[in-house]
Amino acid sequence: MIDKNTQDMVILVDRNDREIGYEEKMKPHKEGRLHRAFSVFVFNSDGKMLLQQRAKSKYHSGGLWTNTCCSHPRKGEKTEEAAHRRLSEEMGFDCPLEERFTFIYKAKLDRGLTEHEFDHVFTGTYDGEVKPNPEEADGYDWVSIADLKDGMKKNPQNYTVWFKIALPKVLENL
Numbered sequence: 001m002i003d004k005n006t007q008d009m010v011i012l013v014d015r016n017d018r019e020i021g022y023e024e025k026m027k028p029h030k031e032g033r034l035h036r037a038f039s040v041f042v043f044n045s046d047g048k049m050l051l052q053q054r055a056k057s058k059y060h061s062g063g064l065w066t067n068t069c070c071s072h073p074r075k076g077e078k079t080e081e082a083a084h085r086r087l088s089e090e091m092g093f094d095c096p097l098e099e100r101f102t103f104i105y106k107a108k109l110d111r112g113l114t115e116h117e118f119d120h121v122f123t124g125t126y127d128g129e130v131k132p133n134p135e136e137a138d139g140y141d142w143v144s145i146a147d148l149k150d151g152m153k154k155n156p157q158n159y160t161v162w163f164k165i166a167l168p169k170v171l172e173n174l
Helices: 026-029 079-091 146-156 161-172
Strands: 009-013 021-023 035-043 050-055 069-071 098-110 116-126 137-143
Touching: 021 026, 026 116, 035 079, 035 161, 050 079, 050 146, 069 079, 079 098, 079 116, 079 137, 098 161, 116 161, 137 146, 146 161
Parallel strands: 035 116
Antiparallel strands: 009 021, 009 035, 035 050, 035 069, 050 137, 098 116
């Protein structure tokens, strides 16, 4: 059982993903401290990727298009369990997921924040109904890889920084 007081905590890690502490979510984003995260990429049986348009009200990168869902595991929560939890909370469904790879990135964001994450990347396949949580997503779209690459080339400013970094690695590891 996860303690409700730890819901807004992130897990600080070293470059080998070993836990070194916990902090309230906003502090590491203001200070650029390395913390554990995950990104979920869901495809349908036609090979289209489910994109999420982040809610404009999000604390960073609002209104931008990104992978199906992403977040941070809570203290005491396994990363894969967190990926399933957030997929359900953000997009209104769950599906089998497979961890494909991890990577570390650091990037300046809007609102004076820095994202510095040890990111665990999961993929899954799903063909059912999508019911995005309006507090998390303003919209969604199933997009072919060709159309996605074209859109990212023409309008890179419309996509989150981590999505632009992770997508080529996801496509390599499918």
